[in-house]
Amino acid sequence: MTTQIGPGPGGPPRPPLPPALSEPPAPRVNYLNVAYGVKSWLLTTDHKRIALLYLASVTLMFFLGGAFAVLIRLELVTPAGDLVQSETYNKLFTMHGIIMVFFFLIPSIPAVLGNFLIPIMIGARDLAFPRLNLASWYIYMFGAAFTIYALVSGGVDTGWTFYAPYSTTYSNTHVIAAGLGIFINGFSSILTGLNFIVTIHRMRAPGLTWFRLPLFVWAHYATSLIFVLGTPVIAITLLTVVLERALHLGIYDPRLGGDPILFQHLFWFYSHPAVYIMILPAMGVISELVTCFSRKRIFGYPVVAMSSLAIAVIGFLVWGHHMFVSGQSTYAGLIFSFLSFLVAIPSAIKVFNWTATLYKGSVSWDTPMLYAIGFVGLFTIGGLTGLFLASLGLDVHVTDTYFVVAHFHYIMVGGAIMGYLGGIHFWWPKITGRLYPEMWARVAAVIIFAGFNLTFFPQFILGYLGMPRRYHAYPEEFQVLNVMSSAGASILGLGYLLPMIYLVWSMRYGPKASANPWQAKGLEWQTASPPITENFERQPVVTEEAYAYAVEGEAHIV
Amino acid sequence: MSSSEHIVSPVVYVGVFLALIVLTGLTVFASTVDLGLWNTPVALLIAVTKAVLVVLFFMHVKYSSRLVSLAVGAAMLWLLLLIAGVIADYVSRGWVGSPGT
Amino acid sequence: MSSVADTAHGAERHHPDLVHHFESLPAQKEAATFGMWVFIAQEVMFFGGLFAAYTIYRHLYFHAFVQSSRHLNLPLGAINTAVLICSSLTMAMGVHASAIGRRRPTVAWLLLTVALGGVFLGIKTVEYKDKFDHHLVPGESFQAEELHLEGSAARPAQIFYALYFAMTGLHAAHMVIGIPIILFIAWMAHRGRFSPEYHTPVELTGLYWHFVDIIWIFLFPLLYLIGRHH
Numbered sequence: 001m002t003t004q005i006g007p008g009p010g011g012p013p014r015p016p017l018p019p020a021l022s023e024p025p026a027p028r029v030n031y032l033n034v035a036y037g038v039k040s041w042l043l044t045t046d047h048k049r050i051a052l053l054y055l056a057s058v059t060l061m062f063f064l065g066g067a068f069a070v071l072i073r074l075e076l077v078t079p080a081g082d083l084v085q086s087e088t089y090n091k092l093f094t095m096h097g098i099i100m101v102f103f104f105l106i107p108s109i110p111a112v113l114g115n116f117l118i119p120i121m122i123g124a125r126d127l128a129f130p131r132l133n134l135a136s137w138y139i140y141m142f143g144a145a146f147t148i149y150a151l152v153s154g155g156v157d158t159g160w161t162f163y164a165p166y167s168t169t170y171s172n173t174h175v176i177a178a179g180l181g182i183f184i185n186g187f188s189s190i191l192t193g194l195n196f197i198v199t200i201h202r203m204r205a206p207g208l209t210w211f212r213l214p215l216f217v218w219a220h221y222a223t224s225l226i227f228v229l230g231t232p233v234i235a236i237t238l239l240t241v242v243l244e245r246a247l248h249l250g251i252y253d254p255r256l257g258g259d260p261i262l263f264q265h266l267f268w269f270y271s272h273p274a275v276y277i278m279i280l281p282a283m284g285v286i287s288e289l290v291t292c293f294s295r296k297r298i299f300g301y302p303v304v305a306m307s308s309l310a311i312a313v314i315g316f317l318v319w320g321h322h323m324f325v326s327g328q329s330t331y332a333g334l335i336f337s338f339l340s341f342l343v344a345i346p347s348a349i350k351v352f353n354w355t356a357t358l359y360k361g362s363v364s365w366d367t368p369m370l371y372a373i374g375f376v377g378l379f380t381i382g383g384l385t386g387l388f389l390a391s392l393g394l395d396v397h398v399t400d401t402y403f404v405v406a407h408f409h410y411i412m413v414g415g416a417i418m419g420y421l422g423g424i425h426f427w428w429p430k431i432t433g434r435l436y437p438e439m440w441a442r443v444a445a446v447i448i449f450a451g452f453n454l455t456f457f458p459q460f461i462l463g464y465l466g467m468p469r470r471y472h473a474y475p476e477e478f479q480v481l482n483v484m485s486s487a488g489a490s491i492l493g494l495g496y497l498l499p500m501i502y503l504v505w506s507m508r509y510g511p512k513a514s515a516n517p518w519q520a521k522g523l524e525w526q527t528a529s530p531p532i533t534e535n536f537e538r539q540p541v542v543t544e545e546a547y548a549y550a551v552e553g554e555a556h557i558v
Numbered sequence: 559m560s561s562s563e564h565i566v567s568p569v570v571y572v573g574v575f576l577a578l579i580v581l582t583g584l585t586v587f588a589s590t591v592d593l594g595l596w597n598t599p600v601a602l603l604i605a606v607t608k609a610v611l612v613v614l615f616f617m618h619v620k621y622s623s624r625l626v627s628l629a630v631g632a633a634m635l636w637l638l639l640l641i642a643g644v645i646a647d648y649v650s651r652g653w654v655g656s657p658g659t
Numbered sequence: 660m661s662s663v664a665d666t667a668h669g670a671e672r673h674h675p676d677l678v679h680h681f682e683s684l685p686a687q688k689e690a691a692t693f694g695m696w697v698f699i700a701q702e703v704m705f706f707g708g709l710f711a712a713y714t715i716y717r718h719l720y721f722h723a724f725v726q727s728s729r730h731l732n733l734p735l736g737a738i739n740t741a742v743l744i745c746s747s748l749t750m751a752m753g754v755h756a757s758a759i760g761r762r763r764p765t766v767a768w769l770l771l772t773v774a775l776g777g778v779f780l781g782i783k784t785v786e787y788k789d790k791f792d793h794h795l796v797p798g799e800s801f802q803a804e805e806l807h808l809e810g811s812a813a814r815p816a817q818i819f820y821a822l823y824f825a826m827t828g829l830h831a832a833h834m835v836i837g838i839p840i841i842l843f844i845a846w847m848a849h850r851g852r853f854s855p856e857y858h859t860p861v862e863l864t865g866l867y868w869h870f871v872d873i874i875w876i877f878l879f880p881l882l883y884l885i886g887r888h889h
Binding site for chain 3: 574596637
């Protein structure tokens with residue numbers, strides 16, 4: 001089946017050029033076929049191959065975490081706790097959270113798309129520390145192994161939040177193994193962030209000033225700041241939990257005067273910025289997609305770039321909004337509430353600027369754009385509901401209910417995962433040298449969008465009506481909404497399976513891609529699909545601004 | 559950005575070493591004197607001074623790029639943010655609102 | 660169209676230590692040094708969590724902290740502080756020697772650093788054993804009588820000692836990791852691996868070791884010198 005990639009209806013008319021005139025033939029040797037064999041993959045230092053190693057790993061973890069979601073939604077079809085016991089249910093949502101947060105969402109875009117694209121986007125041959133990059137992947141796998149060990153030997157039931165003193169004293173599950181797994185995995189993040197920061201500072205091509213960088217790179221720079229400054233705090237926090245359980249070095253034990261709220265402070269000091277780790281890279285993707293599929297410069301480039309930094313920095317100042325009802329001081333609650341409203345501003349700025357970019361743009365609706373527009377809408381809903389939660393009074397009513405669950409799934413699934421899928425589709429031709437089937441991709445995007453909303457919108461209502469989170473049994477009157485949510489989950493699951501099928505299919509049977517099938521701006525589109533190992537035949541020199549798409553009306557000027 | 563390496567003279571190193579030893583003795587001595595509320599700030603001030611000497615001279619930050627100084631500054635700032643943010647909760651309990659918070 | 664092999668290296672003179680993705684040795688060194696500082700920044704936050712916990716509990720239980728701190732061995736702690744400061748001097752001298760291309764002094768200074776590190780760990784072992792013998796290890800065997808604390812005031816002493824073991828233990832772990840690294844670097848120096856143009860591994864190791872010294876510079880007064888005048 002032949003499908004068209006490139007600006008569809010709505011774009012400027014583009015007569016198809018014969019390949020010989022449009023661009024030089026792709027080199028026979030690229031990073032994929034330059035060497036074969038398991039060793040050439042497991043011992044690679046090529047950032048592009050490492051990105052694919054991560055792609056395989058995070059995809060596996062996504063489906064593992066998704067399997068737990070399936071069981072959760074199955075249980076919640078009926079009000080009675082009849083599928084699993086409550087102890088088992090506790091393990092289900094814990095493992096779902098741990099795997100999705102630490103082993104899928106946090107690494108996904110940075111480790112797959114960031115690793116692949118950042119050196120190419122800045123005109124470099126690789127990241128600053130290629131062997132460290134490979135080590136990051138091995139550390140990730142080692143951490144995953146510990147966590148899967150915890151899973152198969154009986155699971156953890158503390159919630160992904162590991163609150164003390166339950167996690168330190170009273171839980172009878174494999175807290176130590178799971179805690180160590182996440183601790184180890186944290187170093188994978190830290191080293192990736194370190195690599196990105198040094199690379200972006202030190203390895204930009206001639207002419208590539210900071211304010212000519214793609215916004216994808218700005219977003220990953222900001223994310224890397226959080227990786228480096230935030231992740232060590234959860235590392236030490238989980239280590240203290242492990243020490244308390246294993247060696248009785250108890251600092252959270254109330255019997256000794258320990259304060260469980262201290263655990264929450266230390267935990268959320270990282271885990272709030274962590275949510276910005278999960279969304280900032282997706283925002284970077286959206287900036288790339290919206291510009292390409294509107295054939296237009298981003299509106300307000302410097303402001304969008306600075307907003308990424310602002311989110312990263314202010315994101316470190318708001319962690320107490322997870323603790324409004326914990327017993328933290330009311331005064332602290334007031335400050336955290338105010339700062340949480342503040343952090344919404346740079347996010348809103350991005351949404352305004354993406355929308356303004358569309359205005360008078362030449363918009364086409366290819367799959368990546370479907371994901372991008374979906375992101376903007378769903379992230380807006382998720383972000384606005386975050387403001388409800390940031391209001392102290394409202395939060396007292398909806399905290400620990402399904403309202404919170406819906407809020408963060410709108411951002412992490414409706415936002416981050418759609419950004420991830422949009423990016424995977426947009427850069428798929430670059431990464432694999434193949435085109436994916438556009439019709440199936442659009443179908444999958446629509447199914448995912450519909451399934452997502454059916455799953456999670458009812459949860460806002462459930463939460464507002466008072467259904468608590470992390471309960472496997474609930475009052476009868478909540479059943480209709482729960483059934484809707486579970487039905488939506490099955491549609492969403494189907495939607496996620498489709499790309500697995502057609503993307504894998506395209507690697508073998510998809511039409512070969514040219515260097516720039518989207519006619520997009522950006523250094524990555526100036527090199528072959530797939531690129532050679534060194535990325536570029538010659539060192540690129542940058543002379544124009546980012547997103548230098550032709551301005552509307554310029555075609556008429558002679 | 560430093561283009562060529564600045565070789566620090568061993569005399570500087572020995573000088574810094576002696577200063578560090580003296581400051582160590584000073585902090586031990588200061589802890590035996592009752593300075594009331596000032597004992598803790600004095601101890602911290604001496605520790606910070608020692609750390610600054612190590613950072614500037616042993617770790618060559620005095621002769622390094624602004625980027626390195628930025629990294630050092632960011633680390634200090636974030637550490638202070640962590641400690642101050644957490645202690646602020648405990649110190650402000652009882653200032654506003656319900657008893658116990 | 661140039662072939663794959665003809666990449667942007669051009670006709671540059673190739674230093675054997677220059678890796679393919681950097682343009683020059685100075686650029687490579689700048690990146691490596693900056694990278695090490697980024698790593699140190701994350702180490703600051705790693706220890707920072709324990710310093711935050713320490714701050715809270717010292718604020719809440721000052722009296723228990725005073726009494727617990729008095730039982731730590733001040734002379735040994737002070738000696739250890741001096742030992743680490745010496746080791747920072749020897750480390751700095753080792754880096755200096757490698758920067759001016761003096762092979763044997765480099766090795767000697769690095770081995771001296773390791774020896775001093777070993778002394779520190781030996782003294783720490785003596786102190787830890789002393790805590791075991793006096794039932795001051797948190798857990799079921801903990802007894803607070805020697806601290807002159809009674810009843811509810813005695814229980815937070817376990818938190819002090821938990822923090823003492825966690826913080827000095829984490830610090831010691833960093834030394835245990837650092838010592839083999841210095842030995843490896845010393846061996847590389849012995850083999851003539853370094854030169855005035857390329858001695859980055861020695862410098863980076865130095866940065867790590869000085870950082871570990873700085874941690875102790877704070878641990879010493881915070882753990883050993885609370886309320887010694889009472």
